Amino acid sequence: FDPSSLLDDLVPGMSPLEGATPGNVVTRFPPEPSGYLHIGHAKAVLMNEYYARRYKGRLIVRFDDTNPSKEKEEFQTSILEDLDMLGVKPDVVTFTSDYFETIRGYALYMIENGLAFMDDTPQEQMQKERMDRVNSKHRDQSVEDCKKYFDLMCSGDEEGLKWCLRAKIDMSSVNGTMRDPVMYRANHLPHHRAGTTFKAYPTYDLACPIVDSIEGVTHALRTTEYNDRDEQYQWIQSALGLRRTRIHAFSRLNFMYTELSKRKLTWFVENGYVTGWDDARFPTIRGVLRRGVDLKSLRAFILSQGASRRVVNMEWSKFWAENKKEIDLRAKRFMAIDKTNNVKLTVTNAPTAEENAFISTDFLPKDPSFGKRHVRIAKDVLLEKIDVEGIVEGENIVLMRWGVVKITKVDGDNLTGEYIPDGDFKAAKRKISWMADVKETLPVTLHEFDNLISKAKLEEDDNFKDHINPNTLATTEVIGDAGLQNLQKNDIIQLERRGYYRVDEPYINAEKGLQLFMVPDGKSKSM
Ligand code: ATP
Ligand code: MG
Numbered sequence: 001f002d003p004s005s006l007l008d009d010l011v012p013g014m015s016p017l018e019g020a021t022p023g024n025v026v027t028r029f030p031p032e033p034s035g036y037l038h039i040g041h042a043k044a045v046l047m048n049e050y051y052a053r054r055y056k057g058r059l060i061v062r063f064d065d066t067n068p069s070k071e072k073e074e075f076q077t078s079i080l081e082d083l084d085m086l087g088v089k090p091d092v093v094t095f096t097s098d099y100f101e102t103i104r105g106y107a108l109y110m111i112e113n114g115l116a117f118m119d120d121t122p123q124e125q126m127q128k129e130r131m132d133r134v135n136s137k138h139r140d141q142s143v144e145d146c147k148k149y150f151d152l153m154c155s156g157d158e159e160g161l162k163w164c165l166r167a168k169i170d171m172s173s174v175n176g177t178m179r180d181p182v183m184y185r186a187n188h189l190p191h192h193r194a195g196t197t198f199k200a201y202p203t204y205d206l207a208c209p210i211v212d213s214i215e216g217v218t219h220a221l222r223t224t225e226y227n228d229r230d231e232q233y234q235w236i237q238s239a240l241g242l243r244r245t246r247i248h249a250f251s252r253l254n255f256m257y258t259e260l261s262k263r264k265l266t267w268f269v270e271n272g273y274v275t276g277w278d279d280a281r282f283p284t285i286r287g288v289l290r291r292g293v294d295l296k297s298l299r300a301f302i303l304s305q306g307a308s309r310r311v312v313n314m315e316w317s318k319f320w321a322e323n324k325k326e327i328d329l330r331a332k333r334f335m336a337i338d339k340t341n342n343v344k345l346t347v348t349n350a351p352t353a354e355e356n357a358f359i360s361t362d363f364l365p366k367d368p369s370f371g372k373r374h375v376r377i378a379k380d381v382l383l384e385k386i387d388v389e390g391i392v393e394g395e396n397i398v399l400m401r402w403g404v405v406k407i408t409k410v411d412g413d414n415l416t417g418e419y420i421p422d423g424d425f426k427a428a429k430r431k432i433s434w435m436a437d438v439k440e441t442l443p444v445t446l447h448e449f450d451n452l453i454s455k456a457k458l459e460e461d462d463n464f465k466d467h468i469n470p471n472t473l474a475t476t477e478v479i480g481d482a483g484l485q486n487l488q489k490n491d492i493i494q495l496e497r498r499g500y501y502r503v504d505e506p507y508i509n510a511e512k513g514l515q516l517f518m519v520p521d522g523k524s525k526s527m
């Protein structure tokens with residue numbers, strides 16, 4: 001009996017981890033605190049969490065903070081918040097920067113054992129030598145010289161800025177990542193955690209295999225584009241006599257019309273194309289939650305992608321269509337009418353405004369357990385112009401949730417009608433939204449977003465700045481029924497016959513109005 005077999009079906013099709021036994025698995029998610037988490041990171045962390053739980057093991061979240069030029073406290077804090085929002089509970093949070101002394105020790109070990117050398121070859125030339133598989137002129141440097149320059153680099157000496165430490169692996173390897181990769185380099189910027197203690201930092205390539213081994217990671221999950229680096233990772237663990245880690249590859253998650261590189265997302269923030277990292281147009285965790293994805297469907301969707309090793313270029317429409325299934329089950333229904341393009345209908349036999357009359361209707365017709373709401377009715381009601389085009393005298397229409405009204409007079413934008421108490425719903429061809437024309441209606445702004453990128457799939461040689469969508473936000477002013485003023489931030493509702501919306505800013509006063517963000521339902525064009 002293999003207890004892990006019980007977990008095989010947690011996510012259909014998710015492959016087992018090689019060599020894993022329950023209780024002996026440690027995985028880790030290693031974000032660099034150089035930006036906010038995005039939907040691709042969500043896949044990485046949820047996969048790690050999935051395997052840790054499936055094998056009753058441990059999940060480490062480790063800040064891969066080895067580069068002070070890109071990293072900030074702000075990002076570190078936001079990543080922890082984002083993990084919390086995602087519902088991920090790491091067993092421990094660690095920092096590569098806590099191992100800087102240890103890693104420096106390993107670098108010295110490499111130097112002393114002829115496994116590394118110091119190099120001052122200019123970057124461009126180094127690149128060229130890598131391409132041409134030519135050894136650096138310093139490759140056969142003595143241990144003494146190597147130590148001397150390493151110390152100059154680590155002590156913050158100006159001369160040390162020119163030098164970096166390179167592993168001595170194999171310049172003739174067919175695998176470019178084995179051609180004497182850089183292991184350590186100078187950086188005089190203060191580190192957001194370590195301050196000014198260090199003047200040189202290990203690269204991710206050196207730090208990762210060391211810290212994975214020290215922290216007891218059994219399975220390092222890496223995206224398939226790291227495949228080439230696996231050989232280097234294993235070389236380092238083996239050269240340093242470290243406990244070996246198994247590597248488990250999974251595919252990167254990409255989306256059409258979307259940039260996921262942190263550097264490029266930073267550019268959008270810094271150049272004002274978005275209001276911040278939590279902009280609803282952004283593929284960040286914050287962005288998609290703000291756009292209106294439900295947490296449960298977000299997690300389910302991402303894990304359902306986890307099973308595949310193919311690098312997928314997802315369509316947002318699939319993502320939002322899954323989300324719609326979930327939110328449709330609990331989005332309370334309301335009505336709203338376009339603020340300007342409307343006409344007035346006088347229902348002669350309806351109560352006057354002074355009579356304060358209401359009808360009672362289910363929040364969710366499909367599920368009465370959500371309770372009822374009261375909708376104001378009155379003699380004067382507003383209808384959307386587009387809904388009454390071509391309407392003729394004598395026609396019966398349905399005012400949704402209220403009933404049948406027979407149109408008795410059409411006079412431009414003024415209609416007159418009569419409420420028919422037991423009118424035949426089915427016989428009427430127009431079933432339309434309406435709003436009692438009373439003081440208690442609410443000003444509502446609807447925000448509809450589009451992709452920031454106008455090209456479905458950006459190629460290597462595309463500059464994303466040439467494919468920026470100039471129009472990514474459309475707003476519509478509507479009038480909503482008074483019940484909308486009780487909504488809380490993040491509530492998801494449906495405006496009948498318009499779509500699903502998330503409350504971005506609840507109603508405080510008429511001047512600010514209610515701010516609703518449209519939640520894509522997966523049906524519109526490029527979404
Ligand atoms: P950059 O955008 O600067 O390249 P990064 O995406 O590599 O940064 P990290 O913080 O280093 O950001 O990533 C943390 C983890 O998330 C890594 O294990 C990385 O492989 C994984 N990851 C990043 N992007 C994706 C993606 N699109 N799909 C799946 N996993 C991803
Ligand atoms: Mg990275």
Ligand code: MG
Pocket residue numbers: none
């Ligand atoms: Mg990357």
